[in-house]
Amino acid sequence: MRLPFSPLRKPLSECRLALVTTGGVHLPEQPRFDIDNFAGDCSYREIPTDAEELTWTHAYYPRLGQDEEDLDCVFPLQTMRELENEGIIGELNHRHFSFVGAIHDPTPLVEKTAPEVAEKLASDRVDAVLLTPS
Numbered sequence: 449m450r451l452p453f454s455p456l457r458k459p460l461s462e463c464r465l466a467l468v469t470t471g472g473v474h475l476p477e478q479p480r481f482d483i484d485n486f487a488g489d490c491s492y493r494e495i496p497t498d499a500e501e502l503t504w505t506h507a508y509y510p511r512l513g514q515d516e517e518d519l520d521c522v523f524p525l526q527t528m529r530e531l532e533n534e535g536i537i538g539e540l541n542h543r544h545f546s547f548v549g550a551i552h553d554p555t556p557l558v559e560k561t562a563p564e565v566a567e568k569l570a571s572d573r574v575d576a577v578l579l580t581p582s
Contacts, residue, residue: 463575471522488551
């Protein structure tokens with residue numbers, strides 16, 4: 449039986465790491481998350497590691513979206529790049545994933561989108577995922 453948490457099988461400095469957030473982060477050219485849908489938006493956005501610009505769709509912090517330091521608190525891609533350069537983590541995966549919070553009906557998330565993301569992470573041979581809730 450697989451447990452939802454598994455200890456690392458190798459040092460972090462040898463691991464491929466990915467980020468997964470519920471901060472509503474996305475590329476400026478990607479569609480915004482539907483924060484007006486009462487049931488919640490269960491879709492996700494793929495974020496490439498080399499993304500230059502990011503923004504976010506989130507009802508709880510609309511004024512913070514243009515500040516890169518604030519965005520890194522929710523989706524620490526810049527910090528993870530620095531840790532990769534310092535050798536603290538082995539490497540960043542080529543893509544990361546973003547959802548939006550406040551999902552009142554998680555059925556589509558549980559049945560479709562979360563398994564899709566899990567499969568993508570597995571196919572990318574990701575060793576560890578940093579989850580950043582918001």
